[in-house]
Every structure is written in structure tokens, then in C-alpha cells.
Amino acid sequence: MKNERIPDDINNLMSSKDANAKTDNNEDKQKGFKQIYPKLIVTILVVALLVFALKFFLYNDISSSFMNDDPSIMMLDYNDYKFKQLSEGNDSGISIDASDITCSHSVSGEYCAVLSSEKNLSVIKNNEELMQVDVNVSSFHIATVSGSVVYTKGKTLNLYDSEQKLGSEIFQGDVIIYLISPDGKRVVFVNDKTVYLYSDGETTEICKNYIPISVSDKGVIYLIDQEKNDLYSFTDNLTLVSDNIADNFFMNVHCNEIMFSNGKSMYISINGEAQRRVISNEINYILPEKHITYDNGIENNILGVDSLFDCLYIDGANNIFKIIDKYDPQADKYDSLIYNISSENYKLSNDGKKLLYITPDKKLFIADTSKKNSGRQLASDVESFTINSSASVIAYVTKDGDLYRSNGKNSEKIGESVEHMQVGEKGAIFYITTNKTLFCAEKGKSPTEIASKVEVLKCYSNCTYYAVDDGDSFNSAYGGTISSGYTLLSDNSEFRF
Secondary structure (H helix, E strand, O other), rough: OOOOOOOOOHHHHHHHHHHHHHHHHHOOOOOOOOOOOHHHHHHOOOOOOOOOOOOOOOOOHHHHOOOOOOOOOOEEEEEEEEEEEEEEOOOOEEEOOOOOEEEEOOOOOEEEEEEEEEEEEEEEEEEEEEEEEOOOOEEEEEEOOOOOOEEEEOEEEEEEOOOOOEEEEEEEEOOOOOOOOOOEEEEEEOOOEEEEEEEOOOEEEEEEOOEEEEEEEOOOEEEOOOOOEEEEEEEEEEEEEOOOEEEEEEEEOOOOOOEEEEOEEEEEEEOOOOEEEOOOOOEEEEHHHHEEEEEEEEEEEEOOOHHHOOOOOEEOOOOOEEEEEEOOOOEEEEEEEEEEOOOOOEEEEEOOOOEEEEEOOOOEEEOOOOOOOOOOOEEEEEEEEEOOOOOOOOEEEEEEOOEEEEOOOEEEEEEEEEEEEEOHHHHHHEEOOOOOOOOEEEEOOOOOOEEEEEEEEEEEOOEEEEEEOOOOOOOEEEEEEEEOEEEEEEEEEEEEO
16 A cells, blocks of 8 residues: 655665765665565655644544545646646646646645756646746655645755745755655754754754654654664654564654554554554555545655544455554553455545445445444455445446446446446546447436547546547547536647546
8 A cells, every 4th residue: 555665865865874884884556554674664764754634533433534535636748848737627727837747735635736847846726826936946845734845955945835925945954854744834854864843933953863754733753763763752852652663654644643563563652652552463554545645646654534543454364443542451452343354455435434345256345334344245246346435336347347336235237348437527437448438327327428549537526537549659638527528638648647
């Protein structure tokens, strides 16, 4: 579920460490966190963590915990070195002249930070307003709630407030690692092995020879000791959270909760406190794709939930767990609710209340996540399936290539020889057949052919995009809605999802 990544700033840090050692002694879907070689532990732990803020909620009410339902944002890459942010099926968004771009969005989709290959940094607000932040920018991170941006320019570290439209230089010097809080008001960074915190216009030295991995809105900082791989927290002073942690870790949107492994069990630290055991085996999280966070297009170790107790988890035997926020001192762990399934093919509704999965014998089940062992069979001989955000519309394909629509109780056949399908506007099912023909099947209506030679399909709740193969290196891009129809956006472009 996790993508392993080694950013340039971390590579620089490790290269510097190697160089120092030589002087002294002649120093990257099934998607989830991964086991890696020990020499990469520090690198993975330092993966840049952008964080968000939402409100706390109870175990049986996980619908309030998740992020935006559907920002409907994507980029159209024109062959004339221009990018345009799209929304609601058209290309009326903001254009950016560039030969290539790197994008990061705020959690709501309200803000989109874009760094061009020409090193120009911009922020787009609501697909309508373009803010030119700076030029000659090397790298950046976006505050995923406020949309503010921290970035490097030469040997300076800078902060841009996207709400106030104000930028300022916050540090001069070589910055190896830098992270921004969800509200964009705090920045933690490393210069010459010294960790600093910028807050309220002031920069304070925190410690030396540690690697920061997060900073929360309230100033809780988690750090790693490079030499021993120990986990520390900092509020007013350094506190040991756990010694010698393994490479498996992830955090909530506040970045005030971190769950990690010691190689055998999972532990959690909340608000910088010492570790407590969660469960006596290794587990991975399950989230709707929309609620997994990304930084510069690469998956983060940050989960789009208010609390780590709001997630579902899966172990190595594909058993599903719900960790209940109730610590049992006698058992030295938190209680857990287990769904005894065996599946690597599963999807969770955006509110976290419905879990659908295919068993090894190709049976499709639906389960209520608030009840133990509540799985109920919907179909058999199922090869693949997809759902809308609420899982009120389920589309699945059988081993014969037949496509069915289900509401979780009843099913009807709507297509044949289906290669790919998505649920889109108003619960309509869009699908591509093996001969590359795109159809739209609305509830209660016969499927309608939309286009042929379709190579790319992307459905949102309020619009649909697709690309047609014209026989050259670029495709013709179309967008629109069921009611308005689908119009040509460009005959020489590609989509960037």
C-alpha cells in the first residue's frame, strides 16, 4: 500500500553521511507499508510527511473521519508545453506554461501547488485563481489543510501563506530536510545536523543529530535517532518513545499519532507519549484510495483519518482488524475486532462503513465494518469489482467477462466482454470492452455507446474524462457529463491524474 521513495533531500543527507565516513575511516496495488533492508530503514522513516487536520470521533462513527469525497481535479498535458487544471468535465481551469510539472493538492482539493520544470512555483485556488509564488524554486511541500507552501530557493527556505498571499524567507543556509504542519504555521527543518523549528515568526534550535519525520499543528515533533534508530518526540524537551523501531510506520492526519513495528508487534504513540502495544502481530491499514495522501504525486506514510483507531487493518494472513480505542493493561494491548476473511482484493466505502472483498474462490462479499463476521455473499465467479464512494453502486465482472450492477442486494447484467469499468456520475457505470469501445450504463436504461478506440477512462462523481487513441504519440482528450455530452478538450494531449 505504500510506495517506497527516496527524495533528493534524503539522498543528499545519506551522501553527506557516506562522505563523512570515508573521510574518518577511509558513510519505493497490493498497496501498503513494506519490509525493507535495514540499510534503508532511516531513509524510509525520513520520507517527507505532510499532515492534515480533522476532528476526533467515536469508534462506531467513522464516516466523519475521512477526507474530501471527490475534488474532481486533474491536469491536461498539452503537447505545446502547456498544462491546464480541469474540473467538472471541461478545461476552463488555469493554464500553466511548462514542459513538465509536479503537483500536490490540499486535502480538500481547494489548493493545488504546481512546480514547473522551469522552476516556477504556483498555487491554484478553486481552479480559478492562479498565485505566482516564486521563481528558481528547487523543491516544495504543501500544507495539506491550509494550502500554504514551504519551499527551497537556492540556499534559502521560504514560506508562502496561500490564504494571505504573503511570502517570507524563514532561513538562510543549506536545508537538508524540511516539513510543514497541516495549518502551515510551523516548519521543522535540518541545517548542518541541527534541527530547527520555525513558528510565529521565530526560529528555535531543537536538537542535533536527529531526523524529524513530522510536525503537528500543536507542535508535536517526532524524530529518529540516526545511529540507534530510536524514535523520539519533542514538545518542550526530547522524550524517548521507543528504541530500535522497525521500518513499518504510519501516522494520522494530525501527525500526533504514530503506529510502528518492532518487527513482531505494532505499537502506537499519541501526542509524543511513550509507546503502547496495539496488537501482537504486524498489520497494514485499509483505506479508500481517496483518503491516502500524496506529496508530489508519491504516496505518503500519512493516513487521511483523524485517528489511527478509525482505520481497518489487515495482517499477513489477510484477516481484517478493527482496533478499538480501549487499552487493556492486563493483555498489554488494545482490543481488536476481527473479520475472518482471506482476500487480497478488497475496497472500503468512503465513510468506512462497508467493506467489499473477493475470496480466493472468486466469491464477492459485502460486510458491515461495525459488526464482527458480517460478510454476506453477493456473487460468485467474480474476477474484479469497483464501487462508488458510498458503495451503493457495485459493478463487478465475472470470469466470462460479463458486467453486473448491484445495490448490495440485487444484481443485473448490463454488459459483455468487459475489460475495465468505473462508477461515475449519478451512479452510472462506464465500461470499456475488449475492443476498446466505451459505454455508459445508467440505472434503468440500456447502455449507450460513447466512443471507440478508448485508451484512458477517469470517472468522478460529477464528470467523466476519456482519451481516444489517434494513432500517434498523443491522444485526443474528451470530457463532460451525461447531461451535457462529451466534448473534445484537445486533439494533442495526455491526462495527468
